[in-house]
Amino acid sequence: MAAAACGGSDSPTTASTGGASSAPAAASVKVGLAYDIGGRGDGSFNDAAAAGLDKAVSELKVDKKELEATQGETDAQKEERLRLLASGGFNPVIAVGFAYSAAVTKVAAEFPDIKFAIVDDGAKGANITNLLFAEEQGSFLVGVAAALKSQKGNVGFVGGVDVPLIHKFEAGFVAGAKAAKPDIKIQKKYLTQPPDFSGFGDPAKGKTAAQGMFDAGADVVYQAAGGSGAGVFEAAKAAGGMAIGVDSDQAALPAYADDKDVIITSMLKKVDVAVFDFLKNFAAGTVKAGPAIYDLKAGGVDYSTTGGKIDDIKSKIDEYKQKIISGEITVPSS
Amino acid sequence: MSTFLDRLFGRVKLGGWLAVVAPLLAVVFAVLITSGVLLVAGKPPLDAFTALAHYVVQPSGAVLIINFATQYYISALAVAIGFRMNLFNIGVDGQYRLAAVVAAGVGGAALLPGVLNIILVMVVAVLVAALWAAIAGLLKVTRGVSEVISTIMLNAIATGIGSWLVIRYLGVRSGNELATKEIPPDSRVPGLSVIPGTSAQVTGFIVLAAIFGVAYYVLLNRTRFGFDLRATGRSESAAVASGVNVKRMVVTTMVLSGAIAGFAGMPELLGGSYKYGTNFPTGLGFTGIAIALLGRNNPVGMAIGALVWSFLDNSKNSLQLVDISPEIVQIMQGTIVLSVIVAYELVHRYAQAAKQRRVSRELAVPSQPEGAAA
Numbered sequence: 001m002a003a004a005a006c007g008g009s010d011s012p013t014t015a016s017t018g019g020a021s022s023a024p025a026a027a028s029v030k031v032g033l034a035y036d037i038g039g040r041g042d043g044s045f046n047d048a049a050a051a052g053l054d055k056a057v058s059e060l061k062v063d064k065k066e067l068e069a070t071q072g073e074t075d076a077q078k079e080e081r082l083r084l085l086a087s088g089g090f091n092p093v094i095a096v097g098f099a100y101s102a103a104v105t106k107v108a109a110e111f112p113d114i115k116f117a118i119v120d121d122g123a124k125g126a127n128i129t130n131l132l133f134a135e136e137q138g139s140f141l142v143g144v145a146a147a148l149k150s151q152k153g154n155v156g157f158v159g160g161v162d163v164p165l166i167h168k169f170e171a172g173f174v175a176g177a178k179a180a181k182p183d184i185k186i187q188k189k190y191l192t193q194p195p196d197f198s199g200f201g202d203p204a205k206g207k208t209a210a211q212g213m214f215d216a217g218a219d220v221v222y223q224a225a226g227g228s229g230a231g232v233f234e235a236a237k238a239a240g241g242m243a244i245g246v247d248s249d250q251a252a253l254p255a256y257a258d259d260k261d262v263i264i265t266s267m268l269k270k271v272d273v274a275v276f277d278f279l280k281n282f283a284a285g286t287v288k289a290g291p292a293i294y295d296l297k298a299g300g301v302d303y304s305t306t307g308g309k310i311d312d313i314k315s316k317i318d319e320y321k322q323k324i325i326s327g328e329i330t331v332p333s334s
Numbered sequence: 335m336s337t338f339l340d341r342l343f344g345r346v347k348l349g350g351w352l353a354v355v356a357p358l359l360a361v362v363f364a365v366l367i368t369s370g371v372l373l374v375a376g377k378p379p380l381d382a383f384t385a386l387a388h389y390v391v392q393p394s395g396a397v398l399i400i401n402f403a404t405q406y407y408i409s410a411l412a413v414a415i416g417f418r419m420n421l422f423n424i425g426v427d428g429q430y431r432l433a434a435v436v437a438a439g440v441g442g443a444a445l446l447p448g449v450l451n452i453i454l455v456m457v458v459a460v461l462v463a464a465l466w467a468a469i470a471g472l473l474k475v476t477r478g479v480s481e482v483i484s485t486i487m488l489n490a491i492a493t494g495i496g497s498w499l500v501i502r503y504l505g506v507r508s509g510n511e512l513a514t515k516e517i518p519p520d521s522r523v524p525g526l527s528v529i530p531g532t533s534a535q536v537t538g539f540i541v542l543a544a545i546f547g548v549a550y551y552v553l554l555n556r557t558r559f560g561f562d563l564r565a566t567g568r569s570e571s572a573a574v575a576s577g578v579n580v581k582r583m584v585v586t587t588m589v590l591s592g593a594i595a596g597f598a599g600m601p602e603l604l605g606g607s608y609k610y611g612t613n614f615p616t617g618l619g620f621t622g623i624a625i626a627l628l629g630r631n632n633p634v635g636m637a638i639g640a641l642v643w644s645f646l647d648n649s650k651n652s653l654q655l656v657d658i659s660p661e662i663v664q665i666m667q668g669t670i671v672l673s674v675i676v677a678y679e680l681v682h683r684y685a686q687a688a689k690q691r692r693v694s695r696e697l698a699v700p701s702q703p704e705g706a707a708a
Contacts, residue, residue, distance in 0.1 A: 067654045072616035075607050080398050081651050088655065098510035099613060122509050162497065163612060165510050193497030194512065194612040195431075 029062040029283060032090030033275075034081050036097030038201045039068035042227040043255040044247045045271065049096045049119060051248075052275030060283050065090055069099065071198060078103035086111040092282050094275060095119070098165055099197075104128060115287050117278045119271055120165060122291060130291040131274040135165075136172030136333040137324050138267040138301030139222070142244045143176020144320050145265050145303065146220040147184050148313045149242060154185040156213035158232050160200040160225035162190035168333045169224035169246070169267070175332055179320065187213045191228055199228055206231030214239035220264070222246070233259035242309075247271065249304040264309040268302040270294060297325045341682045343417050344630030345568060348681060356674075356681040363673035368666050377658050389652040390645060393532035400529075401537045402644035405601050405615065407637055408543050409622030411550050412594035414631040416481075418554060419567035419587055425470055425485025426595040427619025428492030433463035434599030435496040435514070438610035439504040441603070442515030451521035452604060459596040459603075466492065467592020471585040481588070489619075500610065513611025523604040539601040546594065547633040563587060595619065624667070628674050643667060 033053055040050045056062050065088070067081050078100050085093045086107060092115040095104045101121045108116045108125040117129040146155045157173050159166040170188060177184050189209045191199030199205060206228035210221050214235060222244040223232040229246060236243035237259055245266030250256050256263065274294050281287045294300020305314060323329040336346040348356060369379035389395045409426055416423035437459035446454050470488060473479040505512045525535025554560035566573040566583050574580055598618050603610065625643055629636030646667055650660035 065655065067651050068660055070650065070660060073613065074602060074615045075613045076398060076401065077648065078613070080394065080648070083394065084651050084655070101509060101511060102607070102613070120510065162501070163510065164507060164512060193493060194500075195610075195614040195616050196493055197612075197616075 029060070029092075029279075030090045031056065031062050031064045031279060032085030032088070032093040033064060033066050034078075034085065034093070034095050034100065035066065035068045036099055036200075037069050037071060037197055038227045040066060041255075042201070043250065043253055044226045044229060045269070046096060046226075047253075048248050048269065048271035049094070049275050050272075052272035052279070053094075055272065055276045056279040060279060062279060062283070069097075071201075072195070073099075075102045075106075079107050082107040082116075083110070086114050091115060092117060092278070092287070094278070096271070097121075098163075115282060117275075119274065126289055129278060129287060129289055131271070131278060132291050132293050133269050133271075133274070133300050134293065134295035134331075134333075135168045135224075135267070135269060135301060136175070136331045137296040138269060138303060139169045139172030139224075140176035140179070140324065140329075140331045141296075141303045141317050141321055142222055142265055142267045143173040143178075144180040144317050145176075145310050145313060146173070146222055146242075146244060147177040147180035148316060149264060149310065150181075150184065150218075150220045152217055152219045153181065153183065154187070154217045154219065156187040156189070156210065156218040156221035158206060158209050158213070158221060158223040158225050158228075159188070159190040160192070160223075160228055161197050162193050162199075164334070166190070166224050169222075171332045171334050173222050176320070179329070180316075185217070187216060187218055189213070191225060200226035202228050203231035203234070207235045210235035210243070211239065214241045220244065222267070224267075230256065230259070233262055236262040245304075249306050251304065251306040260307060263307065266304045266306075268304055270300050270302070273300065296321060336682075338679070339420070340568065341679060342627070342630075342675065343420075343567070344632055344635070345418070345564065346682070348678075348685060352681050352685055356678045359681065360670070360673040360677035363677060364666065364670045367669045367673070368662070371665050371669075372658070372662065375659070375662070377662075381656050382653060382658050382662065385652045385656045385658070386645075386649050389649045393529050394534045395648065395652075397529050397532060397534040397536055398648050399641065399644045400540065401601065401606075402648060403637075403640040404537050404540045404543045405598055405618055406621050406625055406640040406643055408539075408546060408594060408601075409598040409618045410625035410629065410636045410640060411546055411622075411633075412591045412598065413619070413622040413626040414629075414636060415550070415554075415563075415594065416587060416591045417626055417631050419563045419583065420570075421584065421587055421591070422482045423467065423470070423485055423588065423591045423595075424482055424623070425467060425488050425492075425619070426591070426598065426622050427617060428485070428489035429463040429466050429592045429595040430598035430618055431614075431616070432466055432492040432496055433459040433596040434603050434614065435499050435504070435610050436462045437596075437599075438514040438517070438603055439499065441517040441521065442504070442609065444518045444521065446521075448520045451518070452523060455517070455521070455604060456597070456600060459600060460593045461596075463596030464589045464593040467588045467595065468585065471588030474588075475581040475584050496610075504610075511611050513609040515609065517604065517608040521604075522608060523600075525605060537601045537605045539597075539605055542597065542600075546597070547637060551633045559586075598622070624671055628671055630674075630678065642670065646670075 035046045038046050095118045098121040101123045104118045105123045108128050115127050119131045122130050157170050191205040206225050210232040213221050220242045223229040224246045233243050242264045243262050245263050247269045250266045251260045251263040340346050372379040412426045437455045440458045441455040470481045470484040473484050474481050504514045523538040528536050562578045625639040628639035646663050650663050
């Protein structure tokens with residue numbers, strides 16, 4: 001293992017100690033990125049990370065290698081993926097998703113000369129940067145939008161997998177909807193229970209759940225369900241209802257071109273910004289270990305207005321946004 | 335004459351050199367079809383096979399492959415026991431997961447010290463999985479419910495109960511992870527450092543898996559119970575006529591299959607992550623079905639099948655390093671199962687046809703000299 005660690009350190013970790021002449025340093029930066037289930041092309045969380053990486057490739061001229069997770073993996077398999085990147089001369093290594101928590105902690109300790117970043121998790125290590133988001137704040141804003149747009153006073157939340165992270169989305173959404181309309185009815189449903197993570201990649205499950213909510217009187221449904229979200233959009237279209245996207249600006253994505261009429265807004269979680277920032281800092285030699293928090297104030301979360309469906313209530317949403325930024329409203333995260 | 339199912343589940347054996355031809359033919363089929371798919375996808379097949387070969391010789395990769403194969407093998411044995419008597423235990427998946435949740439809860443509570451705790455965890459796992467499987471067995475003999483349907487439904491229920499237990503009672507939150515309490519260090523099954531060049535260890539459960547493999551062979555081929563089981567599988571009416579209590583056989587076999595299934599999650603629980611959390615392996619039961627088919631319910635065949643399957647599963651990363659989509663692995667796995675089934679069926683048919691020709695020749699030949707003598 002020690003030999004492998006030495007092999008890994010051949011790549012230019014000098015970026016963090018040497019001169020900040022970013023152009024030549026960046027030219028030899030090889031980024032290894034490990035996706036969560038769904039990988040590039042999930043039209044949601046992973047794609048946001050991919051967008052950040054693509055931006056770094058074109059602007060910072062870094063090289064990239066992307067690996068993807070599959071269903072039902074254990075920690076050992078995730079470790080092996082990160083180890084393969086670290087020992088293959090990739091530095092920095094970015095792990096997308098909290099599922100890599102234990103794996104990144106262990107592998108980062110094996111490769112002290114390599115910088116690691118993990119999205120959505122607080123894994124601790126001297127060479128681990130945590131890219132964290134205030135999902136509850138962004139969800140609060142789309143909760144306000146849902147409540148104001150709902151004519152039936154009945155909205156829904158579809159979570160991909162019943163894990164603590166997705167509870168943050170739910171908590172923010174519920175708080176936002178209730179702030180805008182205290183007597184609103186909110187339906188909630190999680191598609192799968194861990195360790196079954198298919199709820200993040202199964203549109204059929206999303207469709208069934210959302211259909212049930214529309215049948216039970218909802219007219220706006222917010223989904224935080226990764227690749228399953230496509231099914232929620234389909235159900236909204238079939239039921240003549242409205243849907244709210246997540247992570248990326250989904251109304252603007254070609255993957256959802258058929259459904260963009262029902263997507264009134266999306267909760268933006270700018271994983272792309274976080275990934276790009278991290279790579280930029282790496283190239284400049286200013287990477288810091290520990291948490292980097294992307295909240296509403298830092299522009300790390302937001303809501304989208306593509307399609308102009310919420311232009312009429314935008315001023316009201318922005319009022320709440322200011323109150324959250326100023327600290328007047330504290331959004332619950334669980 | 336044998337039926338297709340008899341041949342599929344290895345109840346009819348191929349003799350002599352044909353037993354070698356069938357698996358070779360399967361490998362040739364699988365390689366050809368996979369190469370075809372790679373070519374269509376615009377990737378050179380040689381690159382893919384080189385990447386695969388490169389991965390297997392890396393020490394840490396080899397350890398991972400062996401450790402996963404161990405889990406797969408135990409699961410395949412559980413499935414195979416049922417297959418040998420035409421019982422389709424699709425519920426191995428639910429059985430091992432429910433067993434693992436309860437056992438993780440008990441183990442994490444550390445009621446007993448050291449090795450005693452390990453034994454307690456395994457006993458709990460076996461009991462839970464066996465009881466869960468028994469439900470399907472009892473439903474079949476008392477109400478005539480197909481075990482295929484009931485075990486699939488029980489899988490869904492097991493998932494629900496498992497999550498409920500973790501969320502309500504057993505789970506401890508740390509960061510984004512919700513998992514049972516870790517099993518204390520003195521109650522963990524140590525790994526074996528048998529592969530040089532890596533700090534990764536081969537799971538200690540490989541010993542248990544090997545013992546199970548031998549026990550499976552002895553039970554089926556050297557005991558009265560095994561004879562009854564195979565007889566029931568071949569012909570239920572003949573088994574009844576010879577005094578086998580088929581109903582009792584169904585329940586016993588289901589319980590036995592479940593008991594082995596209970597061990598499938600143990601390498602991860604006692605020798606891997608020491609807890610049941612969000613990254614606990616899922617789908618081992620379904621992998622077990624594929625491997626039982628691949629190994630034709632033969633203890634050695636299934637061991638080879640488990641290694642091949644695990645090798646493909648874990649080489650996805652190296653394929654991606656040469657820009658080949660990991661989905662190609664699923665195509666390979668499916669192709670291999672189909673190739674094995676098709677290849678064996680072809681060889682069996684060839685063997686049957688050859689036998690018929692021989693018999694008709696033997697019948698034809700002696701009649702002439704007799705006729706000549708008369």
